[in-house]
Amino acid sequence: MAKKSDKKIIFKKEKEMPPFAISFYSMEYNKTGIWRNFRPVIDYDKCTFCLICWKFCPEAAIKLKKTKVKGREKLQPVIDYEYCKGCGICWEECLTKAIDIEEESD
Amino acid sequence: MGNHALSYGAKLSRAQVISAYPITPQTEVVELLSRMCASGELKAKFIKVESEHSAMASLIGASSVGVRTFTATSSQGLAHMHEMLHWATGARTPIVMGNINRAFAPPWSVWTEQNDSLSQRDTGWMQLYAQNNQEVLDSVIQAYKVAESLDLPAMVILAAFVLSHTSETVEMPEQEKVDEFLPPYERKYKIDPDEPHAFGGLTNPDNYFELRYKIQKAMEEALKKWEEVGEEFEMMFGRRYGLVETYKVSDAKSLIVSSGTIASTARNAVDSLRESGVKVGFLRIRVFRPFPAELIRGILSSVDKVIVIDRNIGFGASGIFYQEVKAAMYNEKNTPPIFGVVTGLGGRDVSSKDIIEIYQDVIRMKEPKSDIIWKGLKI
Numbered sequence: 398m399a400k401k402s403d404k405k406i407i408f409k410k411e412k413e414m415p416p417f418a419i420s421f422y423s424m425e426y427n428k429t430g431i432w433r434n435f436r437p438v439i440d441y442d443k444c445t446f447c448l449i450c451w452k453f454c455p456e457a458a459i460k461l462k463k464t465k466v467k468g469r470e471k472l473q474p475v476i477d478y479e480y481c482k483g484c485g486i487c488w489e490e491c492l493t494k495a496i497d498i499e500e501e502s503d
Numbered sequence: 504m505g506n507h508a509l510s511y512g513a514k515l516s517r518a519q520v521i522s523a524y525p526i527t528p529q530t531e532v533v534e535l536l537s538r539m540c541a542s543g544e545l546k547a548k549f550i551k552v553e554s555e556h557s558a559m560a561s562l563i564g565a566s567s568v569g570v571r572t573f574t575a576t577s578s579q580g581l582a583h584m585h586e587m588l589h590w591a592t593g594a595r596t597p598i599v600m601g602n603i604n605r606a607f608a609p610p611w612s613v614w615t616e617q618n619d620s621l622s623q624r625d626t627g628w629m630q631l632y633a634q635n636n637q638e639v640l641d642s643v644i645q646a647y648k649v650a651e652s653l654d655l656p657a658m659v660i661l662a663a664f665v666l667s668h669t670s671e672t673v674e675m676p677e678q679e680k681v682d683e684f685l686p687p688y689e690r691k692y693k694i695d696p697d698e699p700h701a702f703g704g705l706t707n708p709d710n711y712f713e714l715r716y717k718i719q720k721a722m723e724e725a726l727k728k729w730e731e732v733g734e735e736f737e738m739m740f741g742r743r744y745g746l747v748e749t750y751k752v753s754d755a756k757s758l759i760v761s762s763g764t765i766a767s768t769a770r771n772a773v774d775s776l777r778e779s780g781v782k783v784g785f786l787r788i789r790v791f792r793p794f795p796a797e798l799i800r801g802i803l804s805s806v807d808k809v810i811v812i813d814r815n816i817g818f819g820a821s822g823i824f825y826q827e828v829k830a831a832m833y834n835e836k837n838t839p840p841i842f843g844v845v846t847g848l849g850g851r852d853v854s855s856k857d858i859i860e861i862y863q864d865v866i867r868m869k870e871p872k873s874d875i876i877w878k879g880l881k882i
Contacts (some may be wrong), residue, residue: 415692416717417595418710421702426748 424480429456433483435498437476443495446471449498450487450496459487505666506531507538508636508673509601509659512643514545515681515821516599518573520565521652522550522558524580527613528663529603532575544726546838554852555580559587559598563828564627566596575601577663578619579608585623592627592718594703595863597650597657597688599643604763604814605663606849607757614850615663617763617815621791621823627718629725630792634766636666637673638744639684644681645736645744649728651688653721662764676740684739722793729790746795748787749802751777755784756850757808759862760828762788765853772858785860788824796831812858812878814847821845821874840870846878853879 408414408421420427439450446466451459451474458481464473476487488496509532513521521540539545548565552558555576562572576584581602591598606616622631628762631646633639639661646657661667694702706714729746737743750770752758759769766787773785786802788795803809809832813822820826825843832838844867847853861878 415595416714416721417593417692418703418706418714419692420704423699 399482426472428479430458430477430479430481433478433481434501435483435485436478436501437481437485437488437498438499439474439476440460440495441473443493444474445493445495446473447492448472448474449490449492450474453486453490455484455486458482504634504668504669505633505639505661506575506601506603506668507535508639509643509661509769510539511601511673511675512601512640512659513573513599514539515640515676515678516644516647516685517571517682517687518545518547518575518597518599520548520550520562520572521568522552522561522565523574523576524552524555524558526555526577526711526794528582528605528667529575529577529580529601530867531667532603549757552721555583556587559584559591562598563587563594563596564694566591566598567594567690567694568704569688569693571651571688572596572598573600573643574598575603577603578605581619581623582607585626585634588626588628588713590703591656593714595718595721597647597652600656600658601639601643601648601660602660603663604666605662610812612849615665615764615814616848616850617660617813617823621815621817623658624792627655627722628792629655629722630660631657631790631810632660632762632788633666634764634787634789636671636747637660637668637742639666640673640675641736641740641742641744644676644685645729645732647688648685648732648735649725650719652728653725655718655721655725660763665764677822680739684736709834711811725793726790726795726797727862730798737851746788746790746798747802748789750785750787752802752806754782755806756782757810757866758784758786758803758806759812759842759858760786760788760803761809762791763814765814765847765858765861768853768855769812769858771855772862773843775855775859776862781866782864791824791827794827794831799828799831800835803832803839803841804835807839808865809839809841810844810861811841812846812853812861814853814877816848817844825874842868842871842876843874844876844878848869851879 606612811825
């Protein structure tokens with residue numbers, strides 16, 4: 398069921414605004430990826446699909462994508478940059494050092 | 504007793520969620536309310552908690568859902584609530600709380616002094632100091648009306664034992680009339696699982712400032728609101744309360760200013776002094792936050808001398824009401840000399856004789872020699 402908060406709320410007058418802090422719309426609009434200063438990048442040649450990055454990601458910003466490797470079905474970790482805040486936990490935890498971290502350009 | 508006046512105030516206001524932790528001298532407030540909840544006399548949810556911090560936290564949640572909430576505490580309990588008091592203001596939850604003025608430890612004391620509530624001066628809670636048990640009950644009902652119209656929390660404050668444990672006749676307003684005066688609480692933006700929002704999240708410097716400005720504006724508006732609600736209350740119930748109360752001020756040359764239960768004693772002292780031909784009057788500050796500075800300026804600028812009696816102390820400065828009154832008068836052209844008296848700390852009795860002596864001592868002085876005149880000190 399579609400919830401009202403799935404839609405973006407726009408206040409036309411200052412008086413309509415609540416007098417306290419409240420999120421005006423759902424996380425669909427509130428994309429926290431803009432907070433990021435460092436961008437983790439996965440090197441799929443080194444990735445063993447162990448999914449430890451997926452387990453550790455505190456923001457659930459690593460999604461799993463079905464893929465085939467040498468004819469076998471695997472789940473591949475994919476970073477969702479719209480929500481990844483660049484904390485670097487995946488980079489720290491990756492066992493095969495398949496994740497590199499680079500400074501965001503702007 | 505004053506404590507039960509608070510309980511009945513909450514009951515008549517139809518509080519829906521009550522959460523509190525017992526502390527002397529507040530215990531009877533929640534004992535009676537929990538009995539009322541258990542018997543079904545009051546249709547409210549009573550949340551038992553392990554501390555005052557949790558009591559206030561649970562009421563912030565309940566109030567955010569859009570229900571009427573009540574708690575009561577005292578002294579150490581109020582101090583323990585401090586963090587949540589700020590939260591209640593920032594979340595704009597119109598919680599009403601009874602606070603029994605009790606001195607802080609150490610050394611342990613259960614007797615009255617205003618330092619507990621005055622330590623919460625800048626939390627954004629409205630503060631009201633009652634002088635008798637009828638006013639305690641009436642003020643709870645009024646406080647909900649003011650608080651809910653402006654989304655500000657309010658504290659109804661009474662003196663430990665002098666009011667909390669003293670029995671006196673209190674007229675109980677009829678429930679139907681209270682219902683008419685105080686309709687159910689409606690909250691525009693509330694916690695609702697069908698319409699989820701995040702409340703009080705991280706707010707950057709681009710937006711935070713304005714939210715604080717809005718609290719101040721609501722406080723300023725509350726000055727008018729307390730008067731309006733006071734008038735409406737008088738029309739329905741016949742008892743009038745304003746931001747301040749004046750006694751024999753029209754021809755007064757000097758004024759005694761105080762708050763809470765020192766008021767009735769001070770009125771006696773004024774009567775005795777007037778019998779000997781002295782033109783003295785009395786001003787009681789009922790609402791301390793928002794501070795009715797303009798009203799006080801209007802009253803004090805026409806007298807020759809002002810004596811502020813404080814049952815509290817801002818250590819390293821002076822009596823707290825004294826500081827506030829002085830600050831309010833500073834930019835006035837006709838500012839009389841203002842004398843600050845600190846007395847009755849830790850519940851030491853302040854008698855009519857003490858107040859007469861204070862007056863007689865001060866009237867001999869041209870201007871204050873220090874910020875504190877101690878009265879009743881044994882050393």
